[in-house]
Amino acid sequence: MRRYANLLAVVALSTNLALHAQTNELVIQTKKLGAEIQPTMYGLFFEDINYAADGGLYAELVKNRSFEFPQHLMGWKTYGKVSLMNDGPFERNPHYVRLSNPGHAHKHTGLDNEGFFGIGVKKGEEYRFSVWARLPQGSTKETLRIELVDTQSMGERQALVAGNLTIDSKDWKKYQIILKPGSTHPKSVLRIFLTSKGTVDLEHVSLFPVDTWKGHENGLRKDLAQALADIHPGVFRFPGGCIVEGTDLETRYDWKKSVGPVENRPLNENRWQYTFTHRFFPDYYQSYGLGFYEYFLLSEEMGAAPLPILNCGLSCQYQNNDPKAHVAVCDLDNYIQDALDLIEFANGDVNTTWGKVRADMGHPAPFNLKFIGIGNEQWGKEYPERLEPFIKAIRKAHPEIKIVGSSGPNSEGKEFDYLWPEMKRLKADLVDEHFYRPESWFLAQGARYDNYDRKGPKVFAGEYACHGKGKKWNHYHAALLEAAFMTGLERNTDIVHMATYA
Template sequence: MPDFQPDTMNAAVDASAARRISTDLWGIFFEDISSSADGGLASELVQNGAFEYSRADHPDWSNYTAWRKLVPSDSFATFGIRTVEPVAEENPHYARIEIRSVAGGPVGLENTGFDGMVFHAGEIYRFSIWARLVSGEAMPVRVSLVDDDGEPVSDAELSVTSRSWTKYETTLSVPSSTDTDNGLQEGDNRRIIARQGTLRVLFQDAGVMDVDFISCEPTTTYKGLEHCRPDLVQALDELHPRFMRFPGGCITHGLGLDNMYRWERTIGPVEHRPHNFNVWGYHQSFRIGFYEYFRLCETIGAKPLPVLPAGVSCQNTSQGPVPIADEDMPGYIDSVIGLIDFCNADPETNAWAAKRAAMGHPEPFGLEYLGIGNEDRIDPVFEDRFRRIYDAVRAAHPEITIVGTVGPDPSGRDYDEGWRIARELRIPIVDEHSYRSPSWWFHHLDHYDHADRNGSRIYLGEYGSRDTRLINGLAEAAVMGRMEANGDVVAMASYAPLFCKNGHNSWDPDLIYFDNERVFPTYNYWVQRMFATTTADTAWPVVVEGDVLFRRELPRTVGLSVTGGASADLTDIVVTTESGERVELPDIAYRGNGPVVTGLALEADSYTVDMTVTYHEGMWGVQVHTGDVNGPDHNVASFGRSFELQLVREGCGSTLAGTEVSMDMVRPGTVWHARIHVADRGADMALEIDDRPIVAGREVADEPRRTVAVARDSAGGVTYLRVVNAMADPVSVDLSQVLDALDVPVSSRAAATATVLTADDPYAGVHGEEAPTRPVERPCELMSGMYEAPAWSFTVIAVG
């Protein structure tokens, strides 16, 4: 038998082609999506403590959502809601409790928290309540942390004595040692007790009292950062982000002007921060507002990158974006400039800075960056509002680096128009977004190789490869290596979304999943951390030769199914194969009830699908899946918001080709006579509407799945060699030319270390769970210049 020949690859650099790259390259982006703030990063345990929940948040919600009313038999009490003379006009609702009898025992309220509450052994909790007497001389109140069995694990007493709104405070201490009488349970290193516990507030005498803004928070912090959950902050800190983008995302410009994120409404006393509904379908209290955001940045050593609306609301409604009225624009521009003053001005001379000082931070936050806009529809109205804001900020604060926006995708009309504006205005940095499959990323590693070095620099503000499996992390590692190689023009990048609370997914995947007790870092998280903890200031483009290409074997299966969030009728459906086989399928009355699987099962390399699509409603369209619809590799044609052809590869979809179609151009009752052409088992697609070609595309067969990136931290004297092997066999990587060209000393080669992230299964990793493997550091002797990269691995070799 012939000897086995391992895969090999050679890496080479031109030492004279060094590029000085951005040292702010790797950052994070926090948006309140998937319950990331209230019930997540915010350490507040009480849900709806201000009694401001409403049907605007959720059809089944009310002012008493998350509260249980406790009235024992033989006692009598009523629980109302009033808005007369509230604590804060911004949040006017409060609870009125009328107690006529406590003969059967005290009456009260019990808060279930956010998916319950978790109390930690040895923790001290700070409780507060705003209250006023309506009748009676004094009202004794007992506050308890209650375990699953309804037994208190900690109690405190207070007495409400004032007929004016007064804030009452106390603390609740949980015992630190195991005590079976109190229901304590020894957990892991934190000794968690009373899982899924509740907060109970009991009123012990007859009388009438108003209560509002009930709060309970643990006093433990991470590096002194109050009001934020310590383990989540620690997970961010250990990413070593150079910057942090906030608040969004779609939250930035909101669903309509009343929902637009106004920074000045999120600072100052929390009682006076007006609550609002969240665009992702829940309530937001702004307990984590702009001040807490700046403090978080300060705590983890990240530069703040606040993003403010560009004077228009989110376009993702059937009515499209709504602009701030022309007469209101001067006031809005003053607000934008006010944020800069809030961060950087002298509190002795500036009113906004004085508000910062009053909150406890007289020192400036040192703001350098300001984003204007997010994924906006780039039309003349947007351009007018953006230009006015941009010009005003540049005139008032030329020291601030403005980050513009070029739409939600790395191509298309908004992208092109956004870049036109960027060139005309000479915007310093523009924000691109790109959510794509691993296959797309591997195919487009050269996306930034030919960027204009004399134009605006690029911030890839939102990106990801649509899953949390190892293969997704490897794809992101490959493209991050190329971003680093182009770090002279790619100034910043941040994966998105950052957080997701399990059971509250607004978007998958996410970098960090969590529940009330634990944090679950994904493979994507470990890749980000491996880059961000090895930051560099110089990079070299790398030429790689050898066994680096992967060719996918696509199935011949032909099926058909329908998904999507819109409503449409699909009629006269006919599938015809290249051999002439013809199958007529039943009509489908699709009402967002996908997936609807037709049961079609053919074998063919090429085929066409004819159908009539009658659109009814829904902004996100209807998707027709063809090919091996139950497998990881198939095709999608989308009708509605745009005509789009997508490739699903390894279970993740990405656009092959598409057209932008504004929703105000698509009316209920619109009819499309469509023909979908699929060739080469799905590698080639085309779409016709009424016999007119609309869009077409072809997939490149080979994917570069093995990469090498080279960068150096000049100050630290460390060279980083980053090797991605996203294939099933190990590969011998010859790095000798790179080491020689960069004059790496022999002594350093002998003492190199390698941090390796790998697993046997490239599809290991599940949403909501911790990645099954973590990076492992080990010695890596490079005297020969050879490195053996394991199958399915990402390696960072540090050569000092």
């Protein structure tokens, strides 16, 4: 089907050109078959940008659920007597709130959460509210009322739905109730009232739709995950591009922090929080709730080969010119071990250290990882000199794993011309090419891969998109040119093995 779809695109493009030329001839050779198209040929690239993970694909509806944002109550409004504490049950998320009696019969203690630009709920759908709670003082029972409310309502009642929760343990314990709104509201608010006279501690306040993708409790939005699955991707590249590098090494994506119990996954600053002042979101963080386990699981359930990308010891080179901002080649051991441990997490036996972590999370069978990417859009000699020890270590321990290197951030030019020979020298299995280019580039690049070296690494078009004039927006002409360009990918499937639109 993909061949025919792209063929139609070329026919349409040729028809358009015919209006401006004397003659056009299109010869279709139906008996001349090209190279086999790899099952990984067309896939998906995912990055937590524009609230794609938290606030998007990841179905959690509460923002700053563990009170770990640097401004600990960002996303929350408090009233009555609410105290922030920092000796909670989860080592990596120590903060929690203490709700106490406000001291007056007509005052109330509680807090609201705004969600991600509001909490969208649908009539008749079920939502699972959960919270870790305890009684810090002498009482044996305290009560909470949990509501989804329309804060803009001027009517008699704000609550779309309400439920009562009884806290009955002096030890930290997880509690939950199901809320079923009686009406649809795109921007509701989660409200928690303390309705008894004592004190309650709350941590990891969460709200999920019950009906998530495949029914997973720490799951994905069903509609968005289904839309991805309906594309039938052959490969799934994650967790992103620039977020792998981080604004600095402290904020790089660290896969080991993204697995294990979700309550103990630490907060990470999102690379796209404040990169551009014209798109500034100071509340943009990564909860790591959508972590590497969830990415692997989504890959499996979509039938796509997982392609994780790991940091190579370089922070974002666009933002860091100082060599001290990067890891010295002699100090890469921990980064290389992260790569080896990831392969064990994905494929290892349940008796291995990281295979057991995967099994304990609910997946004893391996995820059948075959590819791993080291680095994103790095350039200069700094990249291959760091990539080389990764390749040596992975080849020695896991010769079955194919390694994806990079040709840098551009589709041609000085850095591109330098890195391709380096990838050949290092014997990378695939080279990740990125190109966000205008219409003229796509028109001129139809034969791009016709003369590539057939004996070198294969090509992975890891990020590509046609950007029209002016704003970077999707429109028919750009899509048509992309489709026409894709026929060049298919004509060269002996060298082009993967492509993920960005």
